[in-house]
Amino acid sequence: MSISLLNRRGSLMFLALMLMTVMAVFVSVFLYTVSVTNKITGSQVNSSKAFYLAEAGLNKAFWYLQNQSTWFTAVYPNPPGAGVNDPKYELLGDGSYTIWVKQEVDGSITVVSKGVRFDAARIVHQKINLSGRVITPVSGSWGECLLSAGTCP
Numbered sequence: 001m002s003i004s005l006l007n008r009r010g011s012l013m014f015l016a017l018m019l020m021t022v023m024a025v026f027v028s029v030f031l032y033t034v035s036v037t038n039k040i041t042g043s044q045v046n047s048s049k050a051f052y053l054a055e056a057g058l059n060k061a062f063w064y065l066q067n068q069s070t071w072f073t074a075v076y077p078n079p080p081g082a083g084v085n086d087p088k089y090e091l092l093g094d095g096s097y098t099i100w101v102k103q104e105v106d107g108s109i110t111v112v113s114k115g116v117r118f119d120a121a122r123i124v125h126q127k128i129n130l131s132g133r134v135i136t137p138v139s140g141s142w143g144e145c146l147l148s149a150g151t152c153p
Contacts, residue, residue: 046120049095051144053115054124057097060090061111065101066133076100076112094118108138112145 064071073087080089080098087100095117102110104127112125127141 043120046117047122049117050115050120051122051124053092053095053097053117054113054122055115056092057090057099057113057115058111058124058126060088060097061099061101061113062128062135064088064099065109065111065128065130066135071101072103072109073099073101075102076114 073085076087078087078100080087087098089096089098095115097113097115099114100112102112104110108127108129110125110127112123114121114123123145125141125143125145127138129136129138
């Protein structure tokens, strides 16, 4: 009778060990899933903030144009610089934006702004008309550029 009790105790220990192994696998999978989800969420947050930085760049360009109506820059994607007609680069919070302003042949103005936060970048553009200090957006001209395309109006 004592031999059968020892066999039962061993089988219970084996079952407990198997249960612990299965639980360890589930915990590992859960932690990996949480880690991947956290990285994806961080990328989405950075992308959203880069978009808002690009929008801030558009607004800053509009401000420049309202206060210095002859302010134009080299066209996108020329790098920013310190010159009067170089694209403007500014830090804002934990990101930055670069703005380009181009006079079109029809008299309208195209503004392109690139917002960057960590590894995320977004580019937006808007075509406007400027009369004195009044900015009028051209209907249907706002858009977002695809970074993979490499070009923007």
